[in-house]
Amino acid sequence: MSGFIVSEIIIPVIKSVAVALFPLVMTVVMIWMERRVVALIQSRLGPNRVGFEGVLQPIADAIKLFFKEDIMHRGADRSLFNLSPVLTLFTSLLAFCFVPLGDSINVFGYTINLWVAESPVGLLLTLGISSISVFGVIFGGWSSNSKYPLLGGLRSVVQVLSYEIPIVLTVLSVVFFSHSISLVDIVASQKAEGMWYAFYLPVSFIVFWISAIAETNRAPFDLPEAESELVAGFHTEYSGMKFAYYYIAEYTHMVLASSLVVILFFGGWLPPFPNVEALSFLGYVPGFIWYLVKIMFFLYVFIWIRATFPRYRFDELIRLAWKWLVPLSLANVMAIALVRSLG
Amino acid sequence: MNLIVFWFFGAVAVVSAIIVVTHRNPMHSVLYLSFSVLAVSGVFFSLQADFLGAIQIIVYAGGIVVLYTFVIIIINLNELQREKRRFVPRLFLVLIPVVLMAEVAYALYRNTASVAGGAEEGITMEELAHRLMSSYVVPFEIASVLLLAVLVGSIIIARKRVIDDSN
Numbered sequence: 001m002s003g004f005i006v007s008e009i010i011i012p013v014i015k016s017v018a019v020a021l022f023p024l025v026m027t028v029v030m031i032w033m034e035r036r037v038v039a040l041i042q043s044r045l046g047p048n049r050v051g052f053e054g055v056l057q058p059i060a061d062a063i064k065l066f067f068k069e070d071i072m073h074r075g076a077d078r079s080l081f082n083l084s085p086v087l088t089l090f091t092s093l094l095a096f097c098f099v100p101l102g103d104s105i106n107v108f109g110y111t112i113n114l115w116v117a118e119s120p121v122g123l124l125l126t127l128g129i130s131s132i133s134v135f136g137v138i139f140g141g142w143s144s145n146s147k148y149p150l151l152g153g154l155r156s157v158v159q160v161l162s163y164e165i166p167i168v169l170t171v172l173s174v175v176f177f178s179h180s181i182s183l184v185d186i187v188a189s190q191k192a193e194g195m196w197y198a199f200y201l202p203v204s205f206i207v208f209w210i211s212a213i214a215e216t217n218r219a220p221f222d223l224p225e226a227e228s229e230l231v232a233g234f235h236t237e238y239s240g241m242k243f244a245y246y247y248i249a250e251y252t253h254m255v256l257a258s259s260l261v262v263i264l265f266f267g268g269w270l271p272p273f274p275n276v277e278a279l280s281f282l283g284y285v286p287g288f289i290w291y292l293v294k295i296m297f298f299l300y301v302f303i304w305i306r307a308t309f310p311r312y313r314f315d316e317l318i319r320l321a322w323k324w325l326v327p328l329s330l331a332n333v334m335a336i337a338l339v340r341s342l343g
Numbered sequence: 344m345n346l347i348v349f350w351f352f353g354a355v356a357v358v359s360a361i362i363v364v365t366h367r368n369p370m371h372s373v374l375y376l377s378f379s380v381l382a383v384s385g386v387f388f389s390l391q392a393d394f395l396g397a398i399q400i401i402v403y404a405g406g407i408v409v410l411y412t413f414v415i416i417i418i419n420l421n422e423l424q425r426e427k428r429r430f431v432p433r434l435f436l437v438l439i440p441v442v443l444m445a446e447v448a449y450a451l452y453r454n455t456a457s458v459a460g461g462a463e464e465g466i467t468m469e470e471l472a473h474r475l476m477s478s479y480v481v482p483f484e485i486a487s488v489l490l491l492a493v494l495v496g497s498i499i500i501a502r503k504r505v506i507d508d509s510n
Contacts, residue, residue, distance in 0.1 A: 080370065121397040121468065128400035135377060138412050142370055150416065157413045161406065168401075181468065 007110055015116050019096045026299075027251040031058040034303050041307040065247075068240040073145075076237065080143035085238065085245035088136025092252040095129040098122040099259050100184050102269040102288035114269075114288060115184065123171060123181040123264075127164075130215070130256055133249065134160045137217075137224065140246070141234035152233030155314060156217060156224035162321040163214040169329035170204040170211070173336045174264050177201070187268035194275035198265035203332045205265045207325055212257040214321070217250065219306040223314050258298035259291075266294050345389050352385030369415050377408045394468045 032047075032055055039046025047054040072081055102114035119125055134156060141153020174197055175181055178189040190196055198205045214221040225233030235246045262268060269287030273279050312320070359378040366372045380403040387396035475483050 077368075077370070080374065083374075119393055119397075121393045124394075124397035124401060128397055128405055131401065131405035132377070132381075134405075134409060135374075135412075138409070138416070139370070139374065142412075142416055154413070154416055157409055161409060164405070 011110065011112060012116070015112075016097075019101075019116050020093055022101070023093060023096060023252040023255050024248065026255045026295075027248050028058045028062075030251045030254065030299060031061065033299070034306075037300070037303045038307045041304075062244070065240060065244040070240040070242065071237075073237065075145040077143035077145065080139045081237075082242070084136045084140035084143060085242045085249075086136075087139070088133050088249040089245045089252070091129055091133035091136070092249050092256060095126050095133075095256055096252075096259075098126045098183060099256070100187065100263065100268060102286065102291055105286070118182065118184055120180075120182050122183040123175075123186070126183070126256075126260065127167065127171070130253065131160065131164055133253070136246075136249070137234050140238070144234075144237035146237055148230045148232075148236050149234045152224040152230050152236070156234060159214060159217070159221065159223060159317065162318055163211040163325075166207050166211045166321065166325040166329045167215065169326070169333050170201075170208040171264065173201055173204045173329075173333050176333075176336050176340050183263050183268075187263055187270065190267045191270055191274050194273070196265060196267040196270075196272075201265065201332075201336070203328065204336075205261070207329045207332070208264070209261060211321075211325060212261060213302070213305065214317070216253040216257050216302075218254065218302055220309040220311050221317060222311065223317060228311075254299060254302055255295065258295040258302070261298055262291060262294040349386060349389040352382045352389060355379075356382035356386065370412070373408060373412050373415060376411070377404055380404045380408060394471060 035057065036046045036048075036054065047057040050056040050060050072078070097116040098119055100113075100115040100118075104111050104113045106112075137156045138153045141149040141151075141156070144150070174186065177193070177197060177200060178186040180186060180189065217224050224230075225235065230236070235243055238246060267274070269291040271279070271282035271285065271290055273282075356379050359375040359382065362375040363372045363379060366375065380399065384396040384399035384404070387393075387399060
């Protein structure tokens, strides 16, 4: 009976809490890393006063945001204005339910899967749930009843809808190899293949990565919050904790995008070359650590790209999606389908 | 357990669909429409139709409802005036929902056995693909041709306007 309680109630509750906390912890790490790395690239110092090398800076920021006055101007649409930040953060945290953070592990005789829910259509669900978080951005922009947030919201609709097409098309090419759209099965099939899919599908990986940056509204595609044109875009009117919700949601989205890239193209929790005898000692490192190392690399690339490339103009952004990425990913899918059906 | 989830999501879907129609503010209506769409996908999940549920979220919640919000933002709501409808259009507004409700009620009355009379386990994506490409290949292809025609038509309409502007 006690075994039943542990396996059916306590473990799922702990897992759910851990899945909600994991992106938040990554956000704290990312805020510090982003400010320091960008400062390093731009030959500045960055925050280095609070704690060792400024590692407590994100916590100081959080306390500041927590005690800030919550301002809502009179023309705003009350209910939508309050709902939007919650909607954005909630949906991006929800998508993590289907993301496997590692292999099954044994703790005190209980087998624990490092994912909250396994669905046969986990990949589609993750993409779908992360795409509805754009509602928070649009409603936030509209309910602020102010011109810059509205423009930011409009831009983000067009951007997300355009870049969803190359994302789904490149994901399709991964599914041709894995024969499954469950995220756990996709990693398992990379293990059976003995090779990460990025080596088989380099074009898919590149197109997916570019589109993922656009979907997360990160530089050089951060048009919805372009500060030189739109003040702060859709969250101009937000302050205090509501602004913090948007802020956390952006980083959560980045963690999600890196997780998807790692799972689809870089073997999830698998060590490099899992089937090579000489490298089998790498398998002693727990799967979660491999996963963490890989997503940290891609989060670093996010920051790197932000500090390197200038922002796109809006028409260039749409042209890139419709005239380059969509045809490229279509041709890619056709070529891979041809190779798979012949071979 | 599944039954409770089914009824919960069903109730949410119906209630929010009613609010979509009755609410004065179109933006709030769209919000409730998205609730309704998501609740319908919850109904699909409770019936073990995972694939349909996921597609419902991606296509309807992530695509179509987002486009609705886009259109509502672009048109200026303050310029919209309440039009006075004549008797015949008004009659249609009442009659069509009534007829549709009657149809649903009649279908339920005739087929009281199991409404979800499909497979217990739900249908996998592979089976779905096989059926789409074998038994239902003609409707599937016709639908795709129709969509292509719509796509081409909308491109032509948009193109013409650009040429007019440059002249």
